[in-house]
Amino acid sequence: MVERDIMARVQAQFGERVLASYEFRGQCAVTVRPADLRAVLVWLRDDGEINADWLLDVGGVDYLGYPDDDDREWRYEVAYQVYSMAKNHRFRVKVAVPEGAESVPSVWDLWAVANWMEREVWDLYGIRFEGHPNLRRILCHDEFEGHALRKDYPINKRQKLSQPAENLLCDKVEWA
Amino acid sequence: MGLENHLEGMPVIATRLDEVINWGRKYALWPMPFGTACCAIEFMGVVSSRFDVSRFGAELVRFSPRQADLLLVMGTITQKMAPVLKQIYDQMPDPKWVVSMGACASSGGFYDNYSVVQGIDELVPVDVYVAGCPPRPENVIGAIVKIQEKISRESISAWR
Numbered sequence: 001m002v003e004r005d006i007m008a009r010v011q012a013q014f015g016e017r018v019l020a021s022y023e024f025r026g027q028c029a030v031t032v033r034p035a036d037l038r039a040v041l042v043w044l045r046d047d048g049e050i051n052a053d054w055l056l057d058v059g060g061v062d063y064l065g066y067p068d069d070d071d072r073e074w075r076y077e078v079a080y081q082v083y084s085m086a087k088n089h090r091f092r093v094k095v096a097v098p099e100g101a102e103s104v105p106s107v108w109d110l111w112a113v114a115n116w117m118e119r120e121v122w123d124l125y126g127i128r129f130e131g132h133p134n135l136r137r138i139l140c141h142d143e144f145e146g147h148a149l150r151k152d153y154p155i156n157k158r159q160k161l162s163q164p165a166e167n168l169l170c171d172k173v174e175w176a
Numbered sequence: 177m178g179l180e181n182h183l184e185g186m187p188v189i190a191t192r193l194d195e196v197i198n199w200g201r202k203y204a205l206w207p208m209p210f211g212t213a214c215c216a217i218e219f220m221g222v223v224s225s226r227f228d229v230s231r232f233g234a235e236l237v238r239f240s241p242r243q244a245d246l247l248l249v250m251g252t253i254t255q256k257m258a259p260v261l262k263q264i265y266d267q268m269p270d271p272k273w274v275v276s277m278g279a280c281a282s283s284g285g286f287y288d289n290y291s292v293v294q295g296i297d298e299l300v301p302v303d304v305y306v307a308g309c310p311p312r313p314e315n316v317i318g319a320i321v322k323i324q325e326k327i328s329r330e331s332i333s334a335w336r
Contacts, residue, residue: 139256139291140255140256140290140291141255141256144255148289148290148291153290155289157290158255158290158294159255159290160255160258161255161256161258161259
């Protein structure tokens with residue numbers, strides 16, 4: 001199934017709950033609210049024709065200062081890239097995250113692989129994933145303050161570990 | 177000189193202790209490869225048959241810092257990796273030397289950002305910096321020769 005057909009099926013199924021949709025060079029995506037995210041992803045996974053059983057990637061976007069973008073009502077997006085191993089087609093779902101309410105439901109229970117991907121988005125964009133079992137930083141060190149890929153993070157700001165040796169002690173970490 | 181004349185027929189030579197110790201040290205460097213990026217791939221060429229660092233006596237790569245005396249830092253060192261590098265250096269027994277291989281290890285390279293250490297000399301003392309992104313294997317061998325030259329200028333009295 002081409003992505004345009006998947007997008008049409010999503011639009012027919014969810015109607016007004018789809019905030020925005022676009023196609024670019026054969027790649028299609030829909031944008032939904034955080035409250036609708038899990039319903040859309042579960043439907044994509046369980047629908048017999050789409051069968052998107054593999055979550056390829058979860059990534060954050062910060063649109064602060066994005067050119068020609070005045071009508072976007074939310075600052076952040078989290079993009080979910082899904083793929084069907086049986087059908088060999090893929091689709092993208094974005095969730096709109098407004099500033100001041102950086103919270104998205106976790107899909108860790110749907111795809112276990114989302115665990116580390118959501119930690120990465122939390123680490124770099126500061127978007128919380130509600131229901132995540134272990135929402136700690138994954139790339140930056142434990143003493144890091146702020147979220148480095150936010151557009152208002154100072155580009156020259158450097159943060160070093162104050163207690164380098166203690167950071168090596170793995171037994172202080174509670175693993176999920 | 178007179179000493180050898182008195183020892184005629186005996187298998188003995190006279191030399192300075194520094195000379196013989198440095199001679200042994202500089203042709204038996206045991207590298208600890210701290211490879212974090214593409215420079216470490218280039219190091220595979222250095223130790224393989226085409227460039228063959230064993231010609232310079234530094235082919236016995238040890239993955240335990242306690243068995244090594246030459247720390248080769250090859251690649252980008254992030255702030256999160258910094259304590260690991262420091263720990264590895266501290267675990268190496270004296271005497272020990274450090275080569276910073278490539279732009280990233282030496283200065284952060286083009287990773288002038290929130291996550292990368294801007295040169296490993298913030299963490300450990302560096303003896304030789306190798307330019308390049310990545311450096312050619314000849315450059316790495318050149319760095320080992322530089323280390324050898326440095327060793328031959330050293331004195332055991334300085335290590336006390």
